[in-house]
Amino acid sequence: MNDHAKNDENKYTRPRPRNFMMRPDEQPPFAELMGMKITHMSPDRVTAELVVTEALTNRNHVLHGGAVMALADNLGGTAAVANLQPGTSTATIESKTNFFASIAVGDTAYAECTPLHRGRTTTVWQTRITRGDGRLAAIVTQTQIVLTKPGS
Amino acid sequence: MNDHAKNDENKYTRPRPRNFMMRPDEQPPFAELMGMKITHMSPDRVTAELVVTEALTNRNHVLHGGAVMALADNLGGTAAVANLQPGTSTATIESKTNFFASIAVGDTAYAECTPLHRGRTTTVWQTRITRGDGRLAAIVTQTQIVLTKPGS
Amino acid sequence: MNDHAKNDENKYTRPRPRNFMMRPDEQPPFAELMGMKITHMSPDRVTAELVVTEALTNRNHVLHGGAVMALADNLGGTAAVANLQPGTSTATIESKTNFFASIAVGDTAYAECTPLHRGRTTTVWQTRITRGDGRLAAIVTQTQIVLTKPGS
Amino acid sequence: MNDHAKNDENKYTRPRPRNFMMRPDEQPPFAELMGMKITHMSPDRVTAELVVTEALTNRNHVLHGGAVMALADNLGGTAAVANLQPGTSTATIESKTNFFASIAVGDTAYAECTPLHRGRTTTVWQTRITRGDGRLAAIVTQTQIVLTKPGS
Numbered sequence: 023m024n025d026h027a028k029n030d031e032n033k034y035t036r037p038r039p040r041n042f043m044m045r046p047d048e049q050p051p052f053a054e055l056m057g058m059k060i061t062h063m064s065p066d067r068v069t070a071e072l073v074v075t076e077a078l079t080n081r082n083h084v085l086h087g088g089a090v091m092a093l094a095d096n097l098g099g100t101a102a103v104a105n106l107q108p109g110t111s112t113a114t115i116e117s118k119t120n121f122f123a124s125i126a127v128g129d130t131a132y133a134e135c136t137p138l139h140r141g142r143t144t145t146v147w148q149t150r151i152t153r154g155d156g157r158l159a160a161i162v163t164q165t166q167i168v169l170t171k172p173g174s
Numbered sequence: 175m176n177d178h179a180k181n182d183e184n185k186y187t188r189p190r191p192r193n194f195m196m197r198p199d200e201q202p203p204f205a206e207l208m209g210m211k212i213t214h215m216s217p218d219r220v221t222a223e224l225v226v227t228e229a230l231t232n233r234n235h236v237l238h239g240g241a242v243m244a245l246a247d248n249l250g251g252t253a254a255v256a257n258l259q260p261g262t263s264t265a266t267i268e269s270k271t272n273f274f275a276s277i278a279v280g281d282t283a284y285a286e287c288t289p290l291h292r293g294r295t296t297t298v299w300q301t302r303i304t305r306g307d308g309r310l311a312a313i314v315t316q317t318q319i320v321l322t323k324p325g326s
Numbered sequence: 327m328n329d330h331a332k333n334d335e336n337k338y339t340r341p342r343p344r345n346f347m348m349r350p351d352e353q354p355p356f357a358e359l360m361g362m363k364i365t366h367m368s369p370d371r372v373t374a375e376l377v378v379t380e381a382l383t384n385r386n387h388v389l390h391g392g393a394v395m396a397l398a399d400n401l402g403g404t405a406a407v408a409n410l411q412p413g414t415s416t417a418t419i420e421s422k423t424n425f426f427a428s429i430a431v432g433d434t435a436y437a438e439c440t441p442l443h444r445g446r447t448t449t450v451w452q453t454r455i456t457r458g459d460g461r462l463a464a465i466v467t468q469t470q471i472v473l474t475k476p477g478s
Numbered sequence: 479m480n481d482h483a484k485n486d487e488n489k490y491t492r493p494r495p496r497n498f499m500m501r502p503d504e505q506p507p508f509a510e511l512m513g514m515k516i517t518h519m520s521p522d523r524v525t526a527e528l529v530v531t532e533a534l535t536n537r538n539h540v541l542h543g544g545a546v547m548a549l550a551d552n553l554g555g556t557a558a559v560a561n562l563q564p565g566t567s568t569a570t571i572e573s574k575t576n577f578f579a580s581i582a583v584g585d586t587a588y589a590e591c592t593p594l595h596r597g598r599t600t601t602v603w604q605t606r607i608t609r610g611d612g613r614l615a616a617i618v619t620q621t622q623i624v625l626t627k628p629g630s
Contacts, residue, residue: 052238055207055229077207080251086204087266088247092240099232099239114239115448116420116469118270118574120602120619122595138617139578143447143471144419146576148617161594161604163576163619165420165469167447267600268572268621270422272450272467274443290465291426295599295623296571298424300465313442313452315424315467317572317621319599356542359511359533381511384555390508391555391570392548399544403536418543422574 046104053096056089060100068101072131084124085131091119094149094162097135102145102166105137110168112145117164122157129154143168198256205248208241212252220253224283236276237283237311243271246301246314249287254297254318257289262320264297269316274309281306295320350408357400360393364404372405376435388428389435395423398453398466401439406449406470409441414472416449421468426461433458447472502560509552512545516556524557528587540580541587541615547575550605550618553591558601558622561593566624568601573620578613585610599624 047063056078062069072078072085072093080086095114102112125131132152139146149162199215208230214221224230224237224245232238247266254264277283284304291298301314351367360382366373376382376389376397384390399418406416429435436456443450453466503519512534518525528534528541528549536542551570558568581587588608595602605618 048233050233050238051229051231052241077203079203080248081200081202081255082263082265086202086244086247087251087269088240088244089204091243091247091269091271092238095238095240095243096232103233111234113234113276114273116270116272117239117243118268118422118619119243120268120594120621121266122597122602124265138576138614141578146578158594161619163574163617165576270467270574272442272469274445274450290424290462293426298426310442313467315422315465317424352537354537354542355533355535356545381507383507384552385504385506385559386567386569390506390548390551391573392544392551393508395547395551395573395575396542396544399542399547400536403543407537415538417538417580418577420574420576421543421547422572423547424572425570428569 046100049100050096052092056092058093058096063100063104065101065104066137068097068104068135070097070133072133074125074127074129074131076127079127082124084126087119087121090121090125090131090151090160091117091162093131093133094119094135094151094160095164097133097149098147098162098164098166101135101137101147102168105140105145106168110170112166112168115144115165115167117162119160119162121160123153123159125153125159131159138163198252201252202248204244208244210245210248215252215256217253217256218289220249220256220287222249222285224285226277226279226281226283228279231279234276236278239271239273242273242277242283242303242312243269243314245283245285246271246287246303246312247316249285249301250299250314250316250318253287253289253299257292257297258320262322264318264320267296267317267319269314271312271314273312275305275311277305277311283311290315350404353404354400356396360396362397362400367404367408369405369408370441372401372408372439374401374437376437378429378431378433378435380431383431386428388430391423391425394425394429394435394455394464395421395466397435397437398423398439398455398464399468401437401453402451402466402468402470405439405441405451409444409449410472414474416470416472419448419469419471421466423464423466425464427457427463429457429463435463442467502556505556506552508548512548514549514552519556519560521557521560522593524553524560524591526553526589528589530581530583530585530587532583535583538580540582543575543577546577546581546587546607546616547573547618549587549589550575550591550607550616551620553589553605554603554618554620554622557591557593557603558624561596561601562624566626568622568624571600571621571623573618575616575618577616579609579615581609581615587615594619
């Protein structure tokens with residue numbers, strides 16, 4: 023638990039306004055539930071690691087495809103937030119994943135997210151997810167819409 | 175907890191072979207971590223519900239897009255398993271999601287998965303995810319490959 | 327050839343401004359090259375037919391996948407235009423296709439496009455393409471962004 | 479028209495068996511209709527050029543999105559064929575495109591297709607399409623299934 027969290031123990035139960043803007047490096051609850059760890063963050067590149075625990079597995083006893091997609095979606099969202107102008111927020115509007123190889127329990131999923139496009143109304147991100155042995159496990163492309171907050 | 179689970183308390187820590195085939199109605203660990211509940215299952219249709227808890231939220235304080243995709247992926251996998259012939263297994267090879275509306279904390283995500291295509295080598299599934307007010311929140315299309323197990 | 331076209335024989339060679347807005351029922355040059363025929367158009371539903379000629383085939387001697395996607399993209403664009411407010415235009419920002427069955431030379435591809443979502447900044451369309459025997463050949467989901475024209 | 483074509487003027491009207499296998503460098507009719515030109519072909523990389531003529535435009539008077547997708551699909555198919563073992567054929571089972579910038583009439587679309595995955599049952603290809611000024615116009619990811627021909 024980081025210092026911010028220590029000082030903010032009620033953050034999940036306290037009412038928060040819609041579009042509350044967390045800092046890019048402050049990860050949302052679902053990322054914490056899964057155990058994602060951001061390892062690098064800049065507007066041009068975000069990386070993360072996810073240790074494959076039993077709790078994250080599918081019926082083939084490897085990392086669940088949904089967990090792979092959630093890891094990527096969280097990185098794409100983090101990268102999009104790192105590129106926002108004041109008074110704007112972002113949401114994923116579409117995401118596409120191709121799966122190439124499974125990731126076993128005990129292994130780590132390494133994710134790297136880089137931009138394909140950064141426009142005024144949308145940004146598009148590609149995340150490559152590799153295994154400990156370096157093999158490409160999945161590739162995810164997602165579009166984030168840039169929203170102007172009410173009142174801005 | 176069902177009877178099978180009661181007799182198998184160590185199921186997540188015991189080594190299991192790759193491609194161990196759970197029954198379609200036995201949900202994998204990641205589905206349990208998230209709190210998905212299968213509400214109907216037949217080869218032609220699988221439905222599920224997911225209560226949106228704080229732990230499943232993104233930085234906009236609504237259901238995380240990754241959780242939406244995981245819910246759908248789990249249904250598509252369940253539906254694909256319900257259509258498998260003996261001696262075969264399945265894996266998701268690609269998945270595409272469009273997001274239309276967010277789902278708030280306390281609301282429930284309702285998911286319904288139906289087949290678009292059921293061939294010998296692939297099956298393709300479409301999952302519609304709606305909110306408590308009936309609005310379409312997301313639509314997911316995924317392809318499952320049918321694998322012949324070694325030794326079959 | 328409709329009356330508008332009769333009065334406008336040089337329409338492909340005359341310079342036209344970017345974002346020139348054709349009427350929804352006036353089809354663009356690429357649709358004419360391929361031989362698409364719009365058979366119904368309303369804001370809620372657009373349908374078209376495409377006769378599979380030799381010129382549209384791939385190396386397997388059936389309708390080229392690219393032609394299938396072009397047929398759908400053209401319908402999605404037409405449907406999006408039929409929903410535009412004055413002073414706006416639209417462009418496809420992403421498109422996803424799943425192919426299920428091939429369409430033979432001499433057969434006709436029947437396409438039907440309906441909305442999944444119509445928001446202020448994006449509209450999302452799904453097009454089902456069926457063969458003469460009624461079998462589903464492909465399904466296409468695409469997102470159209472709504473652009474405000476400069477000066478509007 | 480190349481020498482092969484000169485000796486085979488009836489190739490589009492003569493009946494051909496399903497799954498007739500063209501050489502990878504022999505382009506199918508739809509590619510010729512559009513004017514695609516393959517500029518490099520090896521199992522690891524295929525490139526092509528497409529001059530944007532009036533006939534290929536959409537209602538915004540730029541290269542039609544369907545033409546962009548057809549260009550990519552044709553390259554992915556060509557690349558997949560270049561990797562086939564004897565007695566097998568291939569078909570596109572799914573394709574995803576993100577569009578970033580339009581390509582004007584008179585400009586040339588440059589496409590480069592490289593593999594993301596080459597397995598026994600599927601190969602996955604990514605095609606980047608750039609404009610004359612080097613800007614990325616679109617990116618396409620597609621899955622090709624490897625089919626064993628009847629009798630093989």
